[in-house]
Amino acid sequence: MVSEKDIVEYLKQSLPENLIEINVPRRRRIFARIRYSALRRAIELLKMRYDSLRFITLSVVDHGLDFEYLYHFHIDGIVLTLRSVTSKENNLLESIVDIIPAASFIEREAADLFGIKLINHPEPKPLILTEDWPADQRPLRRPLKGELPPQARSVAEAFISTSCVAPISTFIQRRREAAGLPRSPPMAFTDEKALQEFHGIVKATNLAEKSGFDWEKKQLRYK
Amino acid sequence: MTLEYASFLGCQIPLRLPSIEIASKKVFSKLGLKTVDLMGYSCCPEPVVSRLLDKTAWLATSARNLAIAEELNLNLMTLCNGCYETLVEANEILRNEPEELEKINRILGQFGKQYNGGVEVKHAVEVLYEDIGIKKIRDSIVKPQEMRVALHYGCHMYREPNGEDIMRKPNMMRELAHVTGAEIIDYGLERLCCGYPSMQADEEFSLTQRLLPKLRSIEGSGAEAVLLSCPACTLQFEIGQRSLRPHGHQYGFPCINIMEILALSFGFSPEELYLEMHRSPVMQFAKKMERD
Numbered sequence: 001m002v003s004e005k006d007i008v009e010y011l012k013q014s015l016p017e018n019l020i021e022i023n024v025p026r027r028r029r030i031f032a033r034i035r036y037s038a039l040r041r042a043i044e045l046l047k048m049r050y051d052s053l054r055f056i057t058l059s060v061v062d063h064g065l066d067f068e069y070l071y072h073f074h075i076d077g078i079v080l081t082l083r084s085v086t087s088k089e090n091n092l093l094e095s096i097v098d099i100i101p102a103a104s105f106i107e108r109e110a111a112d113l114f115g116i117k118l119i120n121h122p123e124p125k126p127l128i129l130t131e132d133w134p135a136d137q138r139p140l141r142r143p144l145k146g147e148l149p150p151q152a153r154s155v156a157e158a159f160i161s162t163s164c165v166a167p168i169s170t171f172i173q174r175r176r177e178a179a180g181l182p183r184s185p186p187m188a189f190t191d192e193k194a195l196q197e198f199h200g201i202v203k204a205t206n207l208a209e210k211s212g213f214d215w216e217k218k219q220l221r222y223k
Numbered sequence: 224m225t226l227e228y229a230s231f232l233g234c235q236i237p238l239r240l241p242s243i244e245i246a247s248k249k250v251f252s253k254l255g256l257k258t259v260d261l262m263g264y265s266c267c268p269e270p271v272v273s274r275l276l277d278k279t280a281w282l283a284t285s286a287r288n289l290a291i292a293e294e295l296n297l298n299l300m301t302l303c304n305g306c307y308e309t310l311v312e313a314n315e316i317l318r319n320e321p322e323e324l325e326k327i328n329r330i331l332g333q334f335g336k337q338y339n340g341g342v343e344v345k346h347a348v349e350v351l352y353e354d355i356g357i358k359k360i361r362d363s364i365v366k367p368q369e370m371r372v373a374l375h376y377g378c379h380m381y382r383e384p385n386g387e388d389i390m391r392k393p394n395m396m397r398e399l400a401h402v403t404g405a406e407i408i409d410y411g412l413e414r415l416c417c418g419y420p421s422m423q424a425d426e427e428f429s430l431t432q433r434l435l436p437k438l439r440s441i442e443g444s445g446a447e448a449v450l451l452s453c454p455a456c457t458l459q460f461e462i463g464q465r466s467l468r469p470h471g472h473q474y475g476f477p478c479i480n481i482m483e484i485l486a487l488s489f490g491f492s493p494e495e496l497y498l499e500m501h502r503s504p505v506m507q508f509a510k511k512m513e514r515d
Contacts, residue, residue, distance in 0.1 A: 151423040152272045159273065163265035166238035176241050179497045185237035185244075186262045194263030197334040201287055204330045207273070207280030 002050060002076040004030055014045050028078045036069075036086040043071065043082070043096050050075045055100045060110045062088070062142045065212040065221055067114065069093070088144050089221065095121035113140040145222045146212030153220055156211045161218045163188035163198045226354055228300035228345070229292040230258035231310065234266050235454035236302055242500040243454060246486040247302055247347065249496070253363055253489050254355050259295055264288050267301075267309040270379065271420045274309075279326070285313035286327045290338040298343040300350050302482065304379035304453035310344045315384055346380070348452055348481065352395035360402055365490040367404025370512055372479070373446035374400060374407055375437070375460070377453035378416050396481055400450055403488040410444035412437050419459040426466075434463040438474045448477040448508055450484060461502035477501070477508035487512075 004024045011019050011032055018038030024030050034042050046053050056072040056079070063085075071082045093116045097104045108127035111118050115138035118124045126133065148156055159165050164187050173183045188194040202208050203215075212221040236243045251258050265284055268274075274281040289310065292299040301307045317324045318340040328337050345353075351360065376393040383389055393413075400407055418433025441449060451457050460478045467474065478501065486496055493509035 147276065148272070149424055151426070155269065155272055155423070156276070159266050159268060164234045164238065165266050165269050166234040168238060172238055172241070175497075175500065176237070179241060179245055179500075181237075181241060181244060185232050186260045186264065187234075187237075188263050188265045191263050194265075197263070197336070198265045198284070198287070200334050201283050201330060202280060204333060205277055205280035205283055207277040210276050 002052070002078065004028065004078055007050075007075060007078065007080060010045075010049055011042070015042055018042070030078060030080045031083060032080065033083045033085075036084045039069070039071075039082065039084045040094060040096060040099070043099050046073065046075075046080075047099055052076045055102045058103060058106045058110060060114055060116070060140075062114060062140060064088075064142055065144065065146045067116070071096075087221070091115070092117050092119050094119045097122055112138070114138055115141045143222075146220065147210055148212075148220070153223070157213070157220050160199075160202055160208055160211060160213045163195060225257050226255065227257040227259065227297060228350060229261050229295050229297040231261055231264065231267070231288065231292075231299050231301045231303075231306055233301065233303040233306040233454070234269075235305075235458065240454050240457060240480070240500065242497045242505075243302060243457075243480045243482055246480065246482040246491070246496050249486045249491050250351075250482055250489065254351070254359060256350070256355060258300065259297060261288065261291050261295075261299075264291055267303075267306040270305050270309045270312075272423065279330075281309070282313050282316060282323065283327050283330045285309055286317055286331060286338045287334075287336055289314060289317070289342050289344075290331060290336045292342045293338060298345065300345050300347055302347045302452075303455070304346070304377040305455050307344065307346045308379035308382045311382060311384055314340070314342065314344050346392060346452075348380075348392055348396045348399060351399055351485075357398055357402055360399065360485070364403065364488045366488055368484055368488050368512065369404055369406070369515075370484075370508075371406045371408050371445060371447045372400060372450040372484075373410050373441040373444060373448070373476075374413060375417060375449055375451045375453075375456055376413060377451065377456045380452060381414075396452055399481060400484065403484050405450065405484060408441075408444045408446040410437075410440040410446065412440045417456045417459040418463065419455045422459065429459075430463055430467055434459060435467060435472060438464065438467075438472070438476070441476065442474065446476075448479055448505075450479050450481060452481045454480075458502075464503065475504060477505040478503045479505055479509075 007030055008022055018035040020033040022032040052075055054074040056074055059070040061068040066085045066087050068085045073080045095107055095118050112126050112129045155165050177183050184190045188198040214221050268281055268284045331337055380392050381389040415437055416433050418429035421429040449460055457478050464474045493506050498506040498509055
């Protein structure tokens with residue numbers, strides 16, 4: 001008989017870098033957060049280890065900026081959910097049909113309802129919607145947007161990228177110089193080390209993630 | 224003994240209203256108050272959006288600013304009401320909640336910083352009133368400002384660390400304004416928010432339900448100018464007056480900062496203070512007062 005402890009220990013040992021969090025909120029229920037890149041590997045490992053593994057279904061949640069995929073499995077009376085988050089800009093879901101054939105229909109349904117593109121699915125055609133359904137009008141897909149209201153977005157973007165919520169314009173810098181002030185106040189954005197330190201602190205918290213900030217582009221992922 | 228503070232300029236004053244920075248430097252210098260710039264500081268961070276979004280980020284960023292002042296072994300003085308509230312509230316948490324301090328120091332420690340709770344945060348109004356004193360300020364006045372002003376203290380000015388006398392700092396600001404020679408005109412809506420924070424959620428509400436009633440009352444009171452201490456409120460009054468014009472509300476009050484009226488009363492000219500940097504007719508008004 002498989003126990004919750006056995007599953008938890010197995011996932012911890014076999015996915016040391018890619019298991020973000022695992023918890024057992026009550027008897028016979030396990031939630032595991034897995035890095036998106038390791039999702040298929042996790043399912044392969046479970047299939048190899050547990051003969052009684054049965055795929056229940058896949059749920060998809062549109063969080064606005066990200067998709068969360070929840071794969072629900074049954075193992076000897078225990079329900080295990082693997083949760084994984086990926087950005088909506090990615091919009092690709094690698095099929096697990098080669099590992100779990102029963103996932104075929106639900107993956108196609110998810111693709112229909114959320115407009116997700118399936119990769120390596122043996123039959124990537126619509127299941128619920130018609131063939132000519134408009135690609136930009138998916139019933140359960142929300143617009144790409146985060147928690148910030150439109151008026152607060154530029155403030156958050158400026159704060160995270162520059163350490164300062166006011167616009168830094170050459171016009172005001174010239175006026176400051178003309179008035180005998182330093183071109184800029186001694187804020188973090190004027191000093192590379194201080195800005196790195198500030199960015200480090202922001203990265204060590206959830207601010208950038210909650211705002212939907214893209215560090216490469218130095219802007220929010222939505223307008 | 225020289226009175227010395229680390230000066231927290233914030234974002235809005237140096238980058239949108241530098242005339243307040245200029246005036247404050249002249250006022251502090253005249254009064255013998257030494258200020259040291261806080262090198263590498265960041266936004267306080269601003270007290271509305273960032274705190275709601277992620278409290279740990281808000282607290283850690285604020286703690287970093289406090290830690291920079293602590294490294295200088297100086298207390299911190301702010302010119303901005305919003306910065307004051309953020310830094311005071313963050314300081315209160317960090318000083319009274321050891322678990323929070325430990326958590327935040329674990330984050331700061333990754334970047335070689337630590338905060339030990341050793342900094343007092345004061346608004347410039349408090350520093351002028353408590354540390355310099357009304358007498359010394361009165362003695363420095365060479366050009367009384369005989370203007371009729373409506374005071375807008377700003378919501379964060381009412382913030383008291385212990386939740387005690389919320390009128391403590393507004394009364395200080397009132398006395399400071401009075402000592403410059405200005406006539407303070409009460410208009411009854413002093414406590415009403417100017418609407419700056421709600422601009423981020425509902426611009427129409429902010430302008431018509433917050434700023435407009437204040438402007439109407441100020442106009443009815445006979446005041447010639449609005450006297451403020453907060454840069455965010457100043458921007459709301461100055462830009463808001465312009466935004467209301469296309470909707471038939473014609474207001475053009477000069478919006479003067481408490482540091483600027485003090486500097487004018489200390490004898491600095493409107494040109495020296497670069498009052499033309501305002502988005503309301505502060506320069507024209509100050510020059511007119513000079514002529515009269």
